[in-house]
Amino acid sequence: MTSTLKGITLKGSAELVAEFFSFGINSILYQRGIYPPETFTRITHYDMSLQLTTDPKLKNYLTNVVSQLKEWLFECTVQKLVLVITCLETSEVLERWQFDIECDKSAKESSAPREKSIKTIQDEIRSVIRQITATITFLPLLETPCAFDLLVYTDKDLLVPDKWEESGPNIINQSEEVRLRSFTTSIHKVNSMVAYKRTDSV
């Protein structure tokens, strides 16, 4: 019994990673000012204070995405999650937050829990979110009102659910890319990266 407390199963891992995306997306939306700051409320999670949206529509949308994502994480069919920030007027892509997900598919066969405590995983997640917050030191100011979009890359053979549609990659040309920290639950590994428009192209 004690060993199950310390280890992590596929289900638990999927939940942890989905939770990270929920908080991570919320932080990005807050930090980059996509939604007005007064529509966020502060909560404490991972031993740090995080901003969570209170906008009902956005909340609903994010819950939908995250629960779908959790399913895919559990099936190990998701490869990437990308948050794209576009200019509302020109729909030009200004920023692209990319989270590459590496799934260990062998975890689907053996249900034995892996040896990694939740605390260490959460510590790793915390440093990723900290780094997301710190990126404002070099990211350009988003001067225009912006919209965001979430893209999920899955395995090719997967059926697209009703509420989802296929889309292009929305890549920025002439971009500057910065790798951020990564974390792993030993089943899912998440590498983060942010791309933004290069300065001299302005």
Place this chain on the structure above:
Amino acid sequence: MAEGGDVEWELSKENIQPLRRGRAISALHQALSQQQEGHSSATNQQRQAFECELRMYDGEDPLDVWDRYIKWTEQTFPQGGKESNLATLLERAVTRFTDEKKYHEDPRYVHLWIKFAENCPEPLDIYRFMQAQGIGVTQASFYIAWSEEYENQGNCRKADLVFQEGFKKCAEPNDKLLQFHKALQARVSRRAMMDVEEEESDNEPKEPERVSLADLKHRGKKKAIAPVNRTGPAIRSVSGGLQSRGTSILGNASNSRLMIFDETKTQSAGPSEPKLESWMAPPTSRAKENEQRPEKWSDVKIPQKSKFGHTVMAPPPPKPTFQPFVEESDQPPTMTPCKINPAVNTVLSARKPCREETPLKRLQDHHHQQREGEAGKPQEQSMYCKELLLSGAVEFSFEELRAERHFKKTAQESEVRRQRDQANASTAN
């Protein structure tokens, strides 16, 4: 977990000034790694190269060099500060082209002005100056920056007026101006909405507040216990305490004209009571107790030089009747250490810029001087290439300029020789 140099920027994130246009991550890495080793010669060389280019440039577009130099400085010195020399650079660049009409509507030049204004203590003055000079008056970015400054100072009406001015002047790009104007309106209306909401919530019945130093009705029969609820009916007499005591004293000495100030009473007298009185004198800057006021030292004498050359000290105090203990090894100091009188200090100290000398003031002076020069008034004329020596952010010497010219010449000559050699070789073939 930590990926090598990638954590570098995170460790010094507090020391990186955010830029409107963002930073190139490679330049940032380089700058931060150089900082740890101290500024390398590569940075200095690059700066020297820019300084040289500023002086030797003889093309069509001298602003280009300045623009590149300033952008490089921003990226290379992420923490800004004196070392980067950015403020001086901006000021020099901006003053340099004030009279060149061809740059007045150049977006690069206008951006330099805006950056310069943001570095100044009074940006609004700079924007007004720009308007008066006709710099950037058809550029949308000028009006946007000006309006943002007003908005930051909380003057949304003026911020809106600036946009109106921009529309009147048909500033380009027009859609950008429109977009920012719309965003401003949205922000203002949202703020107004929030204020209304707050006021509405203020109108709700207030929680009764506790009064300080109020007499409470005690609870309990045998033992007096303070009540848990200490508002409203639990207070014995809100304003009575002071009054009752005051009257009893007054009763004893009926003749005294002593008035007792009662805070609660004056408040209830009506809201019209507080009058707006003009300050007779500005409030003292520091509310400090036990502070000694400066006063005239009329009875203090400055030690004067006698004819023997040494200073005459004030007559020593009468010798004490006891023998003070002096340690054997201890040499009594011949003189008490005191601050050297700055008037007789032989060491030259750097002249401090006087307070009035703001960048804008300097700019106006510069402008004024040039006007006078145009008007034909006799003006100082330096008989050397002063412009070239001082034009950059760093001062150059004649030798540096000469060396630069020499290198250029030799490079040209060797180039010509090489071409001639090649030509000879081809004809020989």
